[in-house]
Amino acid sequence: MTNEMIYNPHVSVDCVVFGFDGSKLKVLLIERTINEQNELYNDKKLPGSIILTDEDLDDAASRVLTELTGLKNIYLSQFRSFGNPKRTDNPRDILWLENTTQLKIGRIVTVAYVALIKIDRKIQFKSEISQANWYDLNEVATMNLAFDHAEIIKKGLEYIRHSLDIEPYLLFELLPRKFTLSQLRSLYDTVHQTNSDVRNFQKKVALWAYVVALDEMEEGVPHRAARLYKFKRTPNP
């Protein structure tokens, strides 16, 4: 049985996983090492891979993310496909693909997914296959990424900005279970590229049924402790 019977080398999935560390938005990238005429070349890429022949796209995205980063049960949303025939033109990318898959690779159409996750949960990037790390979005803009992954990240970011406008409760995927209104506001302003007024923001949030105040305060901060809040899923958010 050859790899060709298991893998479909014409379609791939890529996952753009965004995280928030309290002040900045980050993307999850994995290390890639290419053996080019015995010179090792290192760069970064999105977690992604070709799909299995009998696998749905959503399933492929979850599987690949788990295999490459160890992350499980992440809510991934398909946002766009990329099929420029030139996207697999770089010889370095082809070399790497053929080495990793042991398949003859031609043109690949990729289906891209986004996810939002809390950086706070003790993430163990456990994978035997690859090494995953968070990178600052600004930093990523200046990095050399594999394939058209820079473009995919850009479109993914547009997509989540957009989704968060429509479904603001998605923000809570990015926050710790208990959070302060400053954290929420800082995140809100980061993704919306705004600078909200503190009072107006508190009023706005007071109208969101899915944000509930707790009887708990922050601890160990070098200033007045802030009230903690939690996110509560509501019947129709």
Next chain:
Amino acid sequence: MTNEMIYNPHVSVDCVVFGFDGSKLKVLLIERTINEQNELYNDKKLPGSIILTDEDLDDAASRVLTELTGLKNIYLSQFRSFGNPKRTDNPRDILWLENTTQLKIGRIVTVAYVALIKIDRKIQFKSEISQANWYDLNEVATMNLAFDHAEIIKKGLEYIRHSLDIEPYLLFELLPRKFTLSQLRSLYDTVHQTNSDVRNFQKKVALWAYVVALDEMEEGVPHRAARLYKFKRTPNP
């Protein structure tokens, strides 16, 4: 040279083209005839086809739409990909595909596009390959369509509802060049599933810089003639 060198039989594009006839939203479908053991079987499908090996997805969508319906210069937006392995499981669909493409067909991932067009422009569905017609959306819900095309249409409709919320000027893709406010309101209410108040609607439209009143009236209607309006593209709509 085999077809396999020209066509990529693993990825297709499908176009969901919506039109508005003044009162109802319609979808463009093409006829399909399948020769099943010398019994001819007829049904409908979306205009769509597998892509060429060296073709970008957007280009494939335009090309396929033109080839199958004669429509040119239609603005198509990619909205989602469909890759359930079972979507190409129906033997009738496979038979049809292999007959039309002369290729061995396995699993196909399709990238779906939507477009909005005016039914008023004298559309000549000129194609040597297929016959295209408008179908009422309600009607479509009860029809048997090829592959997962019913699902694709449903998602396409959700997508345009959504887009029209954000970019209301897209509505004008669906209207004749000169239109009355009743027509605009009827269309608006159709896509939003609302029932707007006439006066409030006129006020709302008065604020849209891209709708301008003409010095012309409707003619030949059996009641008071309505003023005509046109759509004017603005620098930043």
Next chain:
DNA sequence: ACAAAAGTGTTTGGAGTACACCCATGA
């Protein structure tokens, strides 16, 4: 004259925005 659709204003409530000061805490 009547049927059919066009056109027109006012009021009310909710949401967003602008704006400045005192409070609690740890160092």
Next chain:
DNA sequence: TCATGGGTGTACTCCAAACACTTTTGT
């Protein structure tokens, strides 16, 4: 006591929604 961020209220503007009658035209 000071530095740091937390927390609070009011006034204004804009937009959305509710609501009913008169006008024009063809038959």
